[in-house]
Amino acid sequence: MARYGMALDYKNCINCKACEVACKEENGVLLGADKHRIWVGVGEIEGEYPLLSIVSNTFYPSQCQHCDEAPCQMVCPTNATYYGEQGQVRVDPEKCILCSYCMNACPYDARYVDDRTMTVDKCTFCTDTRLERGETTTACQNTCPTKVRIFGDLDDPQSEISELLRTREHFTLKANLGTKPKLFYLT
Amino acid sequence: MIAQIKEFITTIPVKKVSVKDLLSFEKNFANYLVAAFVVVGMAMLVIGVITYLGHGHHAYNVTREHPWGLMIAVYIFFVVSSTGLCIVGSLGDVFGFKDYELISKRAIFGSIVTILAGFLVIAFEIGHPVTMVIYNVVSPGLTSAIWWMGTLYGAYLAFMIVEFIFLLKNDMKMAKYFGLAGLLIGLAAHSNLGSVFGFLNARPISNGVFYPTYFILTAFITGIFIAFIIMGFRYRLRFNEEVKKMLTGLAKIQALLLSILIFFVTWKLLTDIYGGMPDRAEVAIHILGSGTFWAEVILAMVIPLVIILKTGGKAHVALVFASLSGMVGIFFMRYNLVHDTQLKPLQMLKKVEYQLPPEWVHYFPSATEMMISIGGLAFCIAMYWVGTKAFNLDADH
Ligand code: SF4
Ligand code: SF4
Ligand code: SF4
Numbered sequence: 246m247a248r249y250g251m252a253l254d255y256k257n258c259i260n261c262k263a264c265e266v267a268c269k270e271e272n273g274v275l276l277g278a279d280k281h282r283i284w285v286g287v288g289e290i291e292g293e294y295p296l297l298s299i300v301s302n303t304f305y306p307s308q309c310q311h312c313d314e315a316p317c318q319m320v321c322p323t324n325a326t327y328y329g330e331q332g333q334v335r336v337d338p339e340k341c342i343l344c345s346y347c348m349n350a351c352p353y354d355a356r357y358v359d360d361r362t363m364t365v366d367k368c369t370f371c372t373d374t375r376l377e378r379g380e381t382t383t384a385c386q387n388t389c390p391t392k393v394r395i396f397g398d399l400d401d402p403q404s405e406i407s408e409l410l411r412t413r414e415h416f417t418l419k420a421n422l423g424t425k426p427k428l429f430y431l432t
Numbered sequence: 433m434i435a436q437i438k439e440f441i442t443t444i445p446v447k448k449v450s451v452k453d454l455l456s457f458e459k460n461f462a463n464y465l466v467a468a469f470v471v472v473g474m475a476m477l478v479i480g481v482i483t484y485l486g487h488g489h490h491a492y493n494v495t496r497e498h499p500w501g502l503m504i505a506v507y508i509f510f511v512v513s514s515t516g517l518c519i520v521g522s523l524g525d526v527f528g529f530k531d532y533e534l535i536s537k538r539a540i541f542g543s544i545v546t547i548l549a550g551f552l553v554i555a556f557e558i559g560h561p562v563t564m565v566i567y568n569v570v571s572p573g574l575t576s577a578i579w580w581m582g583t584l585y586g587a588y589l590a591f592m593i594v595e596f597i598f599l600l601k602n603d604m605k606m607a608k609y610f611g612l613a614g615l616l617i618g619l620a621a622h623s624n625l626g627s628v629f630g631f632l633n634a635r636p637i638s639n640g641v642f643y644p645t646y647f648i649l650t651a652f653i654t655g656i657f658i659a660f661i662i663m664g665f666r667y668r669l670r671f672n673e674e675v676k677k678m679l680t681g682l683a684k685i686q687a688l689l690l691s692i693l694i695f696f697v698t699w700k701l702l703t704d705i706y707g708g709m710p711d712r713a714e715v716a717i718h719i720l721g722s723g724t725f726w727a728e729v730i731l732a733m734v735i736p737l738v739i740i741l742k743t744g745g746k747a748h749v750a751l752v753f754a755s756l757s758g759m760v761g762i763f764f765m766r767y768n769l770v771h772d773t774q775l776k777p778l779q780m781l782k783k784v785e786y787q788l789p790p791e792w793v794h795y796f797p798s799a800t801e802m803m804i805s806i807g808g809l810a811f812c813i814a815m816y817w818v819g820t821k822a823f824n825l826d827a828d829h
Contacts, residue, residue, distance in 0.1 A: 279496045316633060322579035323567035340567045343489070343559020345499035346578050352634035354778040357496045363488055363559045422633050 247398040248332040249370050250311065250427035251383070252406050252415065257391040258304040260285050264385035264394070271374050271384035274366075280357055282368040283308035283385055306385075306393060309334065309355035309368040310418065310426030317347035317356065325364070332399075332427065333372050338364040352419050353426075370396065399427065445600050449821045458668075470810045470817070477807020483800045484556050491800035492557075495793075498774045502797035503557040505767040506805040508625065510550030510812070511585065512647065512766065515622040516655025517543035518592065518615055520682070525595075525604060526611040531678050537825045538662050539655070540596045540611070542816065543618075546658075547589055549812035556804050577628040584621035588614055600823055622647050629773055636712040637719075638773045642700055649693055654762050656686045657736070657755040664752035666826075671748055683745025690737040697729075715776050718792065724764050724771075732761025771795060 268274060268283050286305040292298045312318075315334045318326045325340035326347055341364035348356045348365060359366040370376065371383040386394035397406035409415075410429060417426040457463045483491045494501040521539030524532035555561045564582075573579045591614030598607035626644035633639055659682055667675060704716035719725050736754040739747060775792050797805075819825065 319575045320573075320577065320631070322573045322576040322582065323564065324571040324573045325567070340563065340571060341560070342564040342567065344564075344578055345494070346576070346628070348496065348499040349774065350632055350634055352778060354497070358489065358499075360488075360490075 246330055246400075248400045248427075249396065250332075250399040250406060250429065251370070251386070251397075252395040252409050252429045252431055253306055254393050254395070254431045255305055256303075256432075258285065258306050258393045259391055260287060260304040261390060263388045263390065264306060267384040267388035268368075271371060272369070275360055280359070282355075282357075282366070305430075307353070307418070308385075308428070309351075310353055310424065310428045311368075311370065313425035313427065314423060316350040316352065316422075316424060320346045320350040322346070329369075329372060331370075331372075331376075333370050334367075335369055335372065336365055336367065338362045338366075341365055352422050352424065440597075443601065444597055445824065446822050447824075449818065453821050454818065466813065470814050473806050473810020474814065476803035477811060480800050480803030480807055481556060484804065487800075489559065491798060493795060493798040493801065495795070497777060497793045498771075498795040500770050500774060501557075501795060502767065502801040502805055503553050505763075505770040506808055507550045507554040507557065508770070509763055509766040510546045510553065510808065511622065511625065512651045512654050512762070513658055514543040514547035514550065515618045515648075515651040516653065517546060517658055518588075518618045518655070519652050520655040520659050522611055522615045525599065525607050526615060531681055534674060534678050534827045535659055535663065537596070537599050537823075537827065538666070539659060540592060540599060541819050541823065541825055542658060542662060544589070544592050544596060545812050545815040545819065547585065547592070548815065549808045551589075552811055553804060553808040577624050577631050581621055581624040581628060584617055584624060588618045588621050591617060619648060622651055629769065632773065634778065635773050635776070636709065637704065637715040637776065638769075642696075643769070646693075646696060646700075649689060649696065650762070650765065653686065653689045653693060653732075654759070656682050656689070657758040657762065660748075660752050660755035661759070664749075664755075669749050669752060676746075676748055679748045679751065680745045683740045683748075683751055687737060687740040687745065690733055690740075694733055694737070697733075711776050715772065718775060719768070719772050722768075724768050728761050728764040728768055730761070731757045732759075732765055735761075 262285055265281060265283055265285065269276070269281070272282065274280055274282055284307060286307060288301050288303040288305070290297050290299070291301040311332065311334050313332070315326070315328075318328065318334060322344060323340045323342055325337050325342070327335055327337060329335045338359075341362075343358065343363055343365065345358075345365070348358075356365050356367045358364070371380075375382065375384060375387075381397075383394070383396045386396045395406050395409060397404040399407060399410075401407060406429075409431060414432045415429040416432065417429060420426070457467070492501055492503070517539040520532070521536045521543060523529045524534070524536040525540075558564055568579065568582060572583075591610050595607050595610035595614050598604075598610060623644040626647035629635075629638040630640055630643040660679065663671070663675060663679060671679065701716050701720065705713045707713070736751070736758045739750050739754045743750065745751070774795070777791070777793050
């Protein structure tokens, strides 16, 4: 069984936000600033002209980290948040009672409330849409003009993502919390 | 078995209460004030609930960054009160301190109405309360502090009701057993509520052992505040010797508990700030600069403690008023706990998020949240009033 993860060659990101749009389009995420599964963090340029710090101007695409030890799953009183078969962290809207505990427990601010079902929603790695149709890429990855995102099977040593993680240095976010994220930032 | 249960229920000593009984009370300013509050509060509850049913969570000011709002704080306020009253009630009928038997029935009844008020408020905060009841049982999340807290509080309520019935029937032995079980389950439930915050590794300001223990301490303090208020109303501030003796005893316990609380909070803040750990020190300093924190300190800690220490716990009437101030302070304490936990944006590299500059997360309750919260208090007082008419809440001699 596959175990999905994503590597982000984040220094290539140009902040075009095509991934954010593609995600909303593909997965029918509602409009509104609060309602987003993925986002691009922007480090603004620091300093006063002409002493501008170019290195401070960075773009960090991010989303749910599909943690292997997910705090959101641990705190869920009804097991509405569960691990999918390919390691995705998912929410079952049938069981979600909207206690919002997971929103507080997720260290990555990855969750929001879907107003249609009034339950918590988050990135699914396009499980219900693209993967279900047999595709092997996510919407954000597919649309990215600079090929920032590499989605794939971490358990398959031949996969592109495994190859990258073997050959390039990388880090995960808030690694000190022990959540074991499956989103890897390539340096 | 069924016949026995039937007999058990039919022999509960209940007085018949007519509407006329409910509307008859001594005509004085304080009583009118409370009656007016209850009527207005109940009306607010109805309006608040209708607004909520029409607009769902949109009627609340909760957001992605601040998913828990006023109603969670009010829920905590009520269940803390309940646990506290349970502790105070147990002094007499579980631990056998004779002086405190006087208040057992009232305290245990109070613990039932406060937790019901808490459940009422939380039912409108949780998005799907019916789903909760079903899936709490069908697919329990055993690693979830909320699951344990909710389940234990459910059991606690059942034990408190049975204990109360035995108290009414004057069966002290059975009341003691059920009281002890209820107390232990209540303490477990309540420290689990603390752990709902304590387990949040993502929130360094709340994470750790502090809240689960602090919740028990503040519950006891809250219970004593309410005991003063209840007795103040029962005796219209004219206490007899027996009551005075009990109140002085409670005041002395309260002085000790408040001193411990001040000590705890001081060290909590010092450890938070020491070393300037990001996400913790800044938040603690921000808390120190907030008016609601000082409201908590002055109303719930300083005023009651000073009055008790100055008078040796013998100024009973002043202490009833200090307890009212204390309860307002305890409300701020709950509000602060919930709000402060969420103060610091998780940021997550969203250095410039579309909607959120990376400073502090802001929240102010909406009118609907306030109306349902005030309504919860009105509901609680109304139920207590009905109880005073339907049951004999004084100790039998
Ligand atoms: S990033 Fe947040 S929502 Fe995603 S699995 Fe981890 S804790 Fe859960
Ligand atoms: S809001 Fe839903 S998914 Fe999140 S912890 Fe509560 S029940 Fe689980
Ligand atoms: S589509 Fe690619 S380049 Fe554009 S914002 Fe997203 S990650 Fe960055």
